[in-house]
Structure formats: structure tokens, C-alpha cells
Amino acid sequence: MLCYSENRENCDTVQCSGYKMAPLEISEEAFDKCCQIEPICEDRGTVWIGRHKPSNSRYVLKIYDLEKCGEELDRIKDEITTVRQLQHRNVIKYLVSFISGNHLWIVMPLIGYTSASRLIVSHFTNGLPEPALALIFKDILCGLHYLHSKGIIHRSIKGTHILVDSEGRSLLCGFRHSTNSILQGKWEKRIHSYPPEAAYNLNWASPEMLKQDMEGYSEKTDIYSLGVTLCELGNGEIPYCKYEPQLILVEKVYGRQPFLYDMHTCRFLFENGKDSGVGGSYGDCLGSLPKAAEKAFSASAHNFVSKCVEYDASARPSAEKLFDHPFIRQTRKMDIKLPEMLHPVTPITDETQLGETEVVNDVHYDSQQSPDVMWDL
Amino acid sequence: MEPDLYSDCTNDGGEELFSIIHKIDSTEIVYSQPEIKYRRCAIKIMKHRTLRRIPNGEQNVHREIQLLRGLNHKNVIHLIEVMHITDKQKIYMVMDYCVTGLQEMLDSTSKKKFPQWQSHKYFLQLAEGLEYLHSKGVIHKDIKPGNLLLTTNSTLKIIDFGVAEQIEAMAEDDTITTSQGSPVFQPPEVAGGAEKFPGFKVDVWSAGVTLFNMCSGSYPFDGANVFRLYESICEKPIEIPSDLDVTLQRLLEGMLLKNPYDRLSIQEVRKHEWCLRKQVPNHEAEVPLVSKKSKGKRYTAIDVIRYQFYEEDEQFSNHRQFITEHELNVVVAGKLGYHFVACFSDPRYKEPLRTIRSHIPPPDMSVVTGEKSITITYVVTESRQREEERQQQELTTPDSSEDAASQHGQILKTSKKRKPLSCINIKGLPSCSQS
Numbered sequence: 001m002l003c004y005s006e007n008r009e010n011c012d013t014v015q016c017s018g019y020k021m022a023p024l025e026i027s028e029e030a031f032d033k034c035c036q037i038e039p040i041c042e043d044r045g046t047v048w049i050g051r052h053k054p055s056n057s058r059y060v061l062k063i064y065d066l067e068k069c070g071e072e073l074d075r076i077k078d079e080i081t082t083v084r085q086l087q088h089r090n091v092i093k094y095l096v097s098f099i100s101g102n103h104l105w106i107v108m109p110l111i112g113y114t115s116a117s118r119l120i121v122s123h124f125t126n127g128l129p130e131p132a133l134a135l136i137f138k139d140i141l142c143g144l145h146y147l148h149s150k151g152i153i154h155r156s157i158k159g160t161h162i163l164v165d166s167e168g169r170s171l172l173c174g175f176r177h178s179t180n181s182i183l184q185g186k187w188e189k190r191i192h193s194y195p196p197e198a199a200y201n202l203n204w205a206s207p208e209m210l211k212q213d214m215e216g217y218s219e220k221t222d223i224y225s226l227g228v229t230l231c232e233l234g235n236g237e238i239p240y241c242k243y244e245p246q247l248i249l250v251e252k253v254y255g256r257q258p259f260l261y262d263m264h265t266c267r268f269l270f271e272n273g274k275d276s277g278v279g280g281s282y283g284d285c286l287g288s289l290p291k292a293a294e295k296a297f298s299a300s301a302h303n304f305v306s307k308c309v310e311y312d313a314s315a316r317p318s319a320e321k322l323f324d325h326p327f328i329r330q331t332r333k334m335d336i337k338l339p340e341m342l343h344p345v346t347p348i349t350d351e352t353q354l355g356e357t358e359v360v361n362d363v364h365y366d367s368q369q370s371p372d373v374m375w376d377l
Numbered sequence: 378m379e380p381d382l383y384s385d386c387t388n389d390g391g392e393e394l395f396s397i398i399h400k401i402d403s404t405e406i407v408y409s410q411p412e413i414k415y416r417r418c419a420i421k422i423m424k425h426r427t428l429r430r431i432p433n434g435e436q437n438v439h440r441e442i443q444l445l446r447g448l449n450h451k452n453v454i455h456l457i458e459v460m461h462i463t464d465k466q467k468i469y470m471v472m473d474y475c476v477t478g479l480q481e482m483l484d485s486t487s488k489k490k491f492p493q494w495q496s497h498k499y500f501l502q503l504a505e506g507l508e509y510l511h512s513k514g515v516i517h518k519d520i521k522p523g524n525l526l527l528t529t530n531s532t533l534k535i536i537d538f539g540v541a542e543q544i545e546a547m548a549e550d551d552t553i554t555t556s557q558g559s560p561v562f563q564p565p566e567v568a569g570g571a572e573k574f575p576g577f578k579v580d581v582w583s584a585g586v587t588l589f590n591m592c593s594g595s596y597p598f599d600g601a602n603v604f605r606l607y608e609s610i611c612e613k614p615i616e617i618p619s620d621l622d623v624t625l626q627r628l629l630e631g632m633l634l635k636n637p638y639d640r641l642s643i644q645e646v647r648k649h650e651w652c653l654r655k656q657v658p659n660h661e662a663e664v665p666l667v668s669k670k671s672k673g674k675r676y677t678a679i680d681v682i683r684y685q686f687y688e689e690d691e692q693f694s695n696h697r698q699f700i701t702e703h704e705l706n707v708v709v710a711g712k713l714g715y716h717f718v719a720c721f722s723d724p725r726y727k728e729p730l731r732t733i734r735s736h737i738p739p740p741d742m743s744v745v746t747g748e749k750s751i752t753i754t755y756v757v758t759e760s761r762q763r764e765e766e767r768q769q770q771e772l773t774t775p776d777s778s779e780d781a782a783s784q785h786g787q788i789l790k791t792s793k794k795r796k797p798l799s800c801i802n803i804k805g806l807p808s809c810s811q812s
Contacts, residue, residue: 192530194416212417214476214529214666 090143112166112347117159139170166347168338190216227308452506475526490594520583568607585632
């Protein structure tokens with residue numbers, strides 16, 4: 001029942017949109033665990049970078065301890081089945097998953113830049129530059145549109161669930177919280193089920209989902225989360241990260257919206273300096289504020305956010321419509337690729353010397369953030 | 378006695394687990410969100426003192442808790458947690474959140490009944506829940522529209538296991554000796570005072586009366602008092618309205634047979650033609666899920682006591698800003714000045730979006746759309762005395778908002794026009810009187 005491994009014949013020709021792979025051995029022995037990256041899901045599992053011995057290429061291994069999983073296992077199972085059904089260049093692909101002893105292994109392609117949150121933590125502490133954001137969000141919108149067309153609501157779009165591979169392509173992952181709007185063969189317009197681990201995603205969750213009233217929510221909840229994610233990646237800080245969850249919930253229900261910090265939106269704070277009144281009020285919520293004054297986001301970026309975080313879900317544009325937004329359209333004229341923008345952060349590749357890689361070594365992040373912040377694949 | 382009864386319940390500090398968002402019923406139930414999951418749920422609060430006054434009150438509650446703990450079905454109310462706080466002498470039962478009950482919905486209609494397809498929808502869920510209960514050896518004994526609630530996505534939940542009985546695991550059959558449900562829903566064997574009777578059939582009868590009530594808007598038996606009513610239940614032959622569907626009439630006949638041994642079992646009910654047949658929903662005639670508590674609002678949302686800002690510019694009066702109870706507590710506890718000057722301005726990002734001069738940390742800045750800048754002034758006073766103190770303070774030291782205005786030049790020009798906000802008076806908070 002618990003075996004997710006594909007038939008060996010299928011594995012022999014594993015190819016997933018761009019990744020050319022040697023056949024994967026479905027056994028623990030075939031993999032060398034090189035480097036542990038991060039515990040995930042409250043220590044129920046760990047993420048490793050592993051070397052596949054026969055092919056000598058690297059993969060990301062997510063290993064869950066089945067004994068610690070408990071109820072969580074059902075969600076992990078659902079996640080695997082969901083991801084298995086998806087095939088899109090901007091959605092994570094699980095190559096193989098299998099049970100070995102007490103552990104559930106999930107093998108994924110190596111993703112060079114890891115998650116977008118990791119980029120912020122490791123180098124872009126002040127937020128990613130706007131062109132990079134536009135490129136990332138273009139890909140994410142593409143993936144999101146695909147998901148929505150399949151009736152899947154992601155429900156936990158956030159920085160840690162956006163991965164960037166070494167070619168600069170962004171992928172969506174983190175389907176543990178997702179749900180399907182097709183229930184018992186019927187496409188439900190309104191979903192009422194409340195994600196069991198909502199506290200993790202409270203900062204990103206849309207007000208209609210938190211309200212839990214009879215109106216329910218739809219796939220537009222993902223668009224809201226997308227807007228918050230743009231603020232997160234643009235500001236280099238998770239919106240409302242210093243507030244207690246109860247307050248976040250109440251404020252969201254009453255329509256408080258996040259926005260991008262830049263010289264236009266925050267100017268008055270610097271004119272004022274960090275003096276008692278205003279600075280005192282904001283000092284604890286805008287950690288990255290001092291540098292925000294040097295940045296300037298375009299009007300379209302601000303507009304993109306405010307459209308995404310529209311309180312009324314029906315007024316929010318769909319993923320498809322957002323694709324035509326000027327903020328996304330600016331990528332058409334760009335001749336620079338994402339990896340160049342992300343310089344000097346280097347992706348992990350098959351050749352990278354692990355253990356010396358800066359990205360892997362310095363794991364500093366705010367302990368107040370959710371425990372699975374970095375590699376919640 | 379008490380420590381034994383509640384030894385397995387969460388004790389001390391339990392109250393921190395949830396916070397009451399909105400009180401719906403002055404006596405019993407409040408909505409809440411357990412901090413851990415932020416799920417909306419209902420909490421039944423019982424005081425030990427009140428329970429002691431009711432005969433067997435404590436034992437009944439304890440039995441209900443034990444019973445609910447063993448149940449897990451989508452059509453039966455789910456007991457999430459029980460907290461027993463010794464300091465407060467209260468028991469908190471955290472359960473699924475339900476929007477409204479069938480009885481309330483029936484009362485909201487003029488004919489006191491549902492269209493057939495809607496009754497069908499609810500009855501199927503009731504039958505499914507009952508079958509589960511019976512499979513667990515639980516006899517509910519008090520099935521009626523008032524004990525059937527609906528969640529936000531219209532899932533029916535059977536509630537109130539106060540008089541329910543669990544058959545002992547080794548019992549040969551479902552024979553029981555007592556039943557204490559609502560009189561109108563009692564079967565003839567209870568009304569007639571039989572000593573022993575099959576328990577599951579009691580629920581089938583009550584479910585039958587419930588279905589009768591939902592479809593026809595009346596009760597099958599009537600009586601001026603309980604005695605007359607019981608007499609009619611025992612002797613009067615059942616009259617089923619002929620305007621109902623023929624298969625439905627047959628189902629009701631089968632469920633309302635006087636002899637419990639002839640009566641359909643819940644399994645037979647579920648296999649009945651009327652239950653198996655698909656009903657075509659007609660959404661125009663649907664009775665909406667509106668509860669008394671929602672005061673006519675279509676959707677019942679999380680409600681927090683609101684504190685509205687005073688807004689100078691009427692043009693923006695539809696931009697309602699709220700300060701939450703949480704924040705207000707901060708204000709009152711802060712014992713500082715109570716200024717809160719906010720300046721909203723042009724969304725074209727040429728001007729600052731919002732200026733706040735405050736001792737209350739605002740949760741975050743928000744983008745407000747609109748053409749002109751507006752000023753929002755907000756003053757909370759803890760008491761008249763404190764207000765006077767504040768005014769004195771203002772006289773001696775430069776007004777903090779003026780200070781801000783001078784720094785921001787034209788931005789806060791409008792703030793000079795500000796007027797104090799009218800009173801904010803909330804129950805349960807330290808005296809907040811008009812300024």
C-alpha cells in the first residue's frame with residue numbers, strides 16, 4: 001500500500017521536461033547521501049542532496065521517518081499522488097518515491113538555487129530585484145494557471161514553495177496543503193475545507209479562507225497568497241512576520257493588505273528618521289526598512305500586488321489574466337537571464353563541492369519563521 | 378469525584394489555547410479559534426455550579442464526553458477537545474463549528490417546511506449518521522430538527538448526546554428501558570410506557586417524525602398536553618399528507634409503524650426507494666442557511682467588536698478602518714497618550730501612503746486606494762480623568778500630532794482639522810467613556 005515506486009521499466013526512461021536522466025535505481029543503496037540540507041515538517045523528515053551512484057549525478061532526496069509521521073503520512077501520500085498526476089515545466093516533479101525500511105524516500109531533480117526564500121536569506125536580504133521577481137512570477141503564474149485548470153488549489157504559495165533551478169526556471173512545490181476542487185466528481189465552485197496546518201501559512205493565507213464562513217473560498221485564494229509572496233520576496237521579509245498569529249488573522253479578516261516597501265511607499269519614514277513615534281511603531285515590523293528607501297519598484301509592480309491582495313476574491317484577476325499584467329509583460333523585453341541577475345549566488349550543480357558551498361552552509365534564518373522555512377519542498 | 382471525571386481533560390492554561398471571538402449565546406456557546414490550528418469551532422461552556430443543580434448533571438456531561446470521544450463520522454458532531462479549568466470551575470467542550478440548525482431554517486420559512494429535494498438531502502445525511510451511530514451501539518434518543526446542525530458547507534451534524542445511551546459491548550440486543558427525548562418525537566412504545574423496547578427503532582421513529590416535519594411542515598401527532606399527545610401517538614392511526622411523493626409516503630409509513638418490531642431499521646431506510654432515488658435540486662426554492670445569530674446576513678463571518686475611526690472626509694467613508702479589541706486592550710493597558718493620527722494618501726506613490734502617529738503599534742501599513750489624502754483621527758480615552766490628564770499634558774508639552782505635522786509639512790495639513798472621536802464603549806473592557 002505504501003509503495004509509490006514506479007515500475008522499473010518506467011524508471012528506465014525517466015525524463016522530465018528538460019532533465020535528462022540515467023535510469024534510477026529504486027533502492028537506498030543506489031544513493032549516497034552527500035549533504036543534509038534541512039529538517040522538514042517538524043523533524044519528521046530531512047532533505048538531502050544525494051548522489052546517484054550508477055549515474056554519478058545529484059538529486060534531491062526527501063526522506064521522511066515513517067514512525068514520526070503519524071497523521072501527517074496521509075497528507076504526504078496525497079502530496080505524492082497529486083504531484084504524480086501533474087506534468088508541467090513549472091511544477092515540481094517527483095522522479096521516484098519508495099519505502100526503504102522505516103523511511104519514505106522521495107527523489108527529485110536537483111534544483112540549483114533551491115528555494116526563493118533561500119535566495120533572500122543567503123544573499124538578497126533586502127529583497128530580490130524587480131526584473132528577477134518578474135521572471136520568477138511569470139513562471140509561477142504559468143504553473144498556477146496549469147494547477148487551476150486541473151482544479152487544484154495550492155493553498156500554500158509562499159517563498160519556500162517556489163524553487164529556482166540552475167537554468168533560472170521557477171517551479172512550484174509544497175503540495176502538502178493543496179486540495180482539489182473536484183469533489184465526488186463535481187467541480188465545486190466554493191471550497192469550505194480548512195487546511196489542517198493553516199498556522200504555517202497564516203501570513204500568506206487569504207482572508208476568505210481564514211474567515212471560514214459559508215461563502216467558502218475558491219482558487220483565487222492562491223492569487224492572494226501570490227501577492228503576499230511577491231511582497232515577501234520583494235521586501236526580503238515575510239509580511240506580518242513579527243505579529244502574533246491571532247492579530248494577523250483578525251487584521252486580515254478586516255482587510256489589511258501587505259505591500260512592497262520602497263522609496264515611494266516608505267519615504268515619510270526616512271524623512272522622519274527613526275524617531276520615537278512612527279519609527280517606534282514600525283521599527284519592529286519593518287526590519288528591512290532602512291534599505292527600502294534605496295529601492296524603487298515600478299508602478300506596475302505595486303499595482304500587481306494590490307490587485308492580487310484585493311479583499312474581494314471575485315475582484316482578483318485569475319492567473320491567466322495576471323499573465324498579461326504589465327509587471328509580467330516587462331519580461332518580454334528582457335534579454336538577461338535569471339541566473340545572471342542572481343549573481344553572485346551560484347547554483348548547486350553536479351560539480352559543486354558540497355560542504356564548501358556557501359549556500360548550503362550558512363543556515364541563518366529567523367527562528368520565528370515557520371520551522372520548515374527553507375526546504376519545505 | 379471531579380478529579381476522576383476529568384482527569385483525562387486538558388487542565389490549567391487551557392484557556393490560552395483558544396480565544397473567544399464572538400459570543401453567540403449569552404449562556405452557553407461561543408465561537409473560537411484554537412490558537413494551534415486557527416480553525417473555527419464552537420465551544421460549549423459549562424459551569425460546575427450550574428451542573429450540580431441539575432440532577433445527575435455532572436454524570437450526564439461526563440457520559441456525553443465519553444460517548445463523543447469514541448465517535449468519528451462526518452455527520453456526527455466531532456468533539457475536538459475537552460478542557461477542564463479548575464480555577465474557573467468550568468468545562469469547555471470544543472466542537473465543530475456549525476452555522477445554523479434545521480429548526481432555525483424551518484422557522485425562517487413561511488410554510489415551516491423544505492422543498493422535497495432539500496429534505497431528501499438532509500435526510501440522507503441524517504440516515505448515514507444514524508447508521509454510523511447504531512453501528513457503534515449508540516442510541517441517540519433525541520433526534521429532531523433542533524438537534525441537527527449544518528456546517529459552513531451544508532454538511533449535517535447530529536448534535537446533543539445528552540440523553541444518548543451506549544449499549545454495553547456484550548449486550549445481546551438493543552433493548553433499553555428508558556428514553557427522555559422531546560415528547561413529539563417519541564415512539565408509541567415510549568409514549569405507552571413499555572418497560573422494554575428495542576432502542577434503535579426509537580431513533581428510526583424520531584427520524585421519521587423529523588422527515589415528516591421537514592416535508593409537510595407539521596407533526597404527525599398532536600395534543601393539547603403531553604398526556605393527550607402520548608395518547609394520540611399510541612392510538613391515532615397515522616395520516617400522511619397525500620400531496621407528498623408516493624414513495625415518500627410509503628417510507629414514512631414504514632418508519633412510523635406503531636409496532637417497533639415491524640418498523641424499518643435504519644439500514645432498510647437507507648435502502649428504501651425514496652432514499653436511493655436522485656432528487657433534482659431546484660435552487661430557486663431552496664431555503665437558505667440563515668441563522669438568527671447572523672441577523673439576516675447571508676453569510677456568517679468571524680465577528681470582532683469593531684471600533685470605527687472617525688473620518689473627516691466623507692468621500693472615503695466607505696473605507697472603513699477598524700481597530701480590533703486586541704489593539705484596544707493595548708491602548709488601555711498602555712497608560713500613555715491615546716493619539717492615533719493616520720494619513721492616507723495618493724496611491725500613485727508620489728506621496729507617503731500613510732502616516733501614523735501613535736502609541737499603538739499599528740499591525741502593518743496598508744495600501745488605501747483613493748485620489749485624495751484623508752486624515753483619520755482616533756482618540757480613545759480610558760476615563761474622563763485620564764482624558765483631562767492628557768489635555769494637561771498637551772498643554773505642557775507640544776502635541777505629538779502637531780509635532781508630526783510640522784515634520785511632514787503639507788502632508789498632515791488636514792490633521793489640524795481633526796476632531797476627537799466619539800465614544801467607544803465596550804463591555805468587558807475597563808471603563809471606556811465618552812471623551
